[in-house]
Amino acid sequence: MIEVRNVTRQYGDQLVVNDVSFTVAKGETMVLLGTSGSGKTTTVRMINRMIDPSSGSIVVNGVDVRQQDGPTLRRSIGYVIQDAGLFPHYTVAENVATVPKLLGWDAADIRERTRELTDRLRLPPDVLNRYPAELSGGQRQRVGLARALAARPPVVLMDEPFGALDPFTRRHVRRELFGLNELRETTVVLVTHDVSEALELADRIVLMDQGRIVQMGRPDELLQRPANDFVREFLDEKPHRLL
Numbered sequence: 001m002i003e004v005r006n007v008t009r010q011y012g013d014q015l016v017v018n019d020v021s022f023t024v025a026k027g028e029t030m031v032l033l034g035t036s037g038s039g040k041t042t043t044v045r046m047i048n049r050m051i052d053p054s055s056g057s058i059v060v061n062g063v064d065v066r067q068q069d070g071p072t073l074r075r076s077i078g079y080v081i082q083d084a085g086l087f088p089h090y091t092v093a094e095n096v097a098t099v100p101k102l103l104g105w106d107a108a109d110i111r112e113r114t115r116e117l118t119d120r121l122r123l124p125p126d127v128l129n130r131y132p133a134e135l136s137g138g139q140r141q142r143v144g145l146a147r148a149l150a151a152r153p154p155v156v157l158m159d160e161p162f163g164a165l166d167p168f169t170r171r172h173v174r175r176e177l178f179g180l181n182e183l184r185e186t187t188v189v190l191v192t193h194d195v196s197e198a199l200e201l202a203d204r205i206v207l208m209d210q211g212r213i214v215q216m217g218r219p220d221e222l223l224q225r226p227a228n229d230f231v232r233e234f235l236d237e238k239p240h241r242l243l
C-alpha cells in the first residue's frame, strides 16, 4: 500500500507537484493520467526516491520512504520506463536476474523464475542469451517488465511502459501483462497520457494538470461525473469503449 501525503516538489520557484495526496491499496492499479508536464513522472519518481519531495511524506507498506536508503528501497519496488532502461552490456538473462542476484537468490531459483517470466510474457527462450540491442522494441519492453517483476516486488511503478510500442503490440503486451495472476496482488502505479489505456487498466485514476490533482476516482466516476470542463474535455479527447 502506498500513501502519498501533501507532497510538493519545487524546482526554483516552479511548483511541478503541488500538494498531491492519494493512497493506493494493496493490489490496486492506480493510473496517473494528465497533460504533458503535469507532474506525473516527478510524482512516481518520488515514490522510489529517485527524486525527494520538497515537502510532504510518502509511506510504502507502512514505512516512510525517507527511512530507507534509495538503493535498498528500489530493490523492493519494481520500476519500468518507456525505453525499458535495460543494461546494454548485460544479456537478457543477466538483466532479468539483476535484483534477485542483489537479494542473494540462488542460481537455480533465478533460472526458474526467469524461465517462468519469459514464458508468461511470451518471449522466445533464445532471447535469453542476446543483448538488448539485438531485440525488437516490443521484446525489449517485455524484458524490462520481466526484470521489474523478477523478485516479485509488492509494488511496481510503470512510467509509460508501453510508450515505445506500436498500437498493436501495445495492446498485446498490455493484455499479457495485466493478465498475469501475480500482478493482481501487486500494487501498481502507472503513468500514461493515453486516455484509453488509463480507462482499460486503472482501478482508479488520478488526473493531473499543472502539478495538481484535478480529479481522482474510478474510470466510470470520472466519465460519468467529471469534476469540471477540463476533466470532461480531457476524457473526451478520443472515442473509447467504456460508455
Ligand SMILES: Nc1ncnc2c1ncn2[C@@H]1O[C@H](COP(=O)(O)OP(=O)(O)OP(=O)(O)O)[C@@H](O)[C@H]1O
Pocket (backbone or CB within 6 Å): 011, 016, 034, 035, 036, 037, 038, 039, 040, 041, 042, 043, 193
Ligand atoms: N530536474 C528538473 N528541473 C527543473 N524542472 C523540472 C525537472 N524535472 C521536471 N521538471 C519540470 O517539471 C514539470 C513536470 O515534469 P514531469 O516530467 O513530472 O511531467 P509529466 O507529467 O511526467 O510530463 P510528460 O507526460 O511530458 O512526461 C515540467 O514542467 C518539467 O519541465
